[in-house]
Amino acid sequence: MKPTSPPIQLSSALPTSTHEFDMCFTSTPRGARLARRLVSHRLHEWGHPYNTTANDTATLIAAELTANAVRHGHVPGRDFHLRLTVNPDGTTIRIEVTDTRTERTPTLSTPTPDSESGRGLLLVAALATRWGVTPREAAPGKTVWAQLVVSGRVQTVPGVAN
Template sequence: MRSHSVTARQPFIRSPRFTLRLSATRRGARVARHLAVHQLAEWRIPYDSDASRAVAAVVGELAANAVTHGRLPGRDFRLTLLLRPGAVRVEVTDARPERVPPAAVPDAPDPEGDSGRGLLLVAAHAERWGCEARDPYTKTVWAEVAAPGASGRVPGGPVIEGGGVRPVVT
């Protein structure tokens, strides 16, 4: 006799907020960038749009900085995307509140250097960016990227049906 298991489809609530914890590794930073672009597509911001490419660059840089400069053994980093009218806010939270990025982006990095261009990239793609410590254990670096046509409302209604494994959406 064969038995079959039936998995009930769970409703997924669409939200203008996407939050995910990732391992503080280079792979985690890469995954953050890919999932951010996928989430924008869910919000109907196309993969090939300027906004999607800008968010991918900003997420990639902020996640790489969190992994490189904000890492503590055994601690993850958190990626949060917020859909707002005309913009997407990217937040990357790491475990090193004492390592705050400079308030201003350096004018020109060393042309021979291997690093120092990341915050220039963030500043080039973001309308605004900054850093805040919300508690004594973490810091959040954020950037707001223009997304013309983004309404701040999630397309397709409040609930979609789905199954399988999905990132945590809050």
């Protein structure tokens, strides 16, 4: 007799642990782009589907923080680190980007109307519930973080339009 697999059971229960994603990326525009795409993908897997406000907003925040790490926090030969967490009920998304540059602490400033840059942290401040900068613990550098409080995870069933 051929062995059979146990039936697949779908559960609608929310996970009881925090979702966490950590990864180092090259301090290049390509590394920042990959980080942004992985944030969107992980959030989709964790119950915040593509093209939802939570996914789009968190992805935009991640894009700004990683672009800043590449542009202003770059030290030749050093990568930046991204950490993404979502609490168990899916209502708080936290994005942390760590680079190795200590002398360039980000601050909010209003660019002139004709400036071609300088609006990234203004976007982060406008979109995030909270944000800040903390010194890196074990080595030189800093972590720029942002938290986004959302209404919660959207439950989806694969193959069913919501």
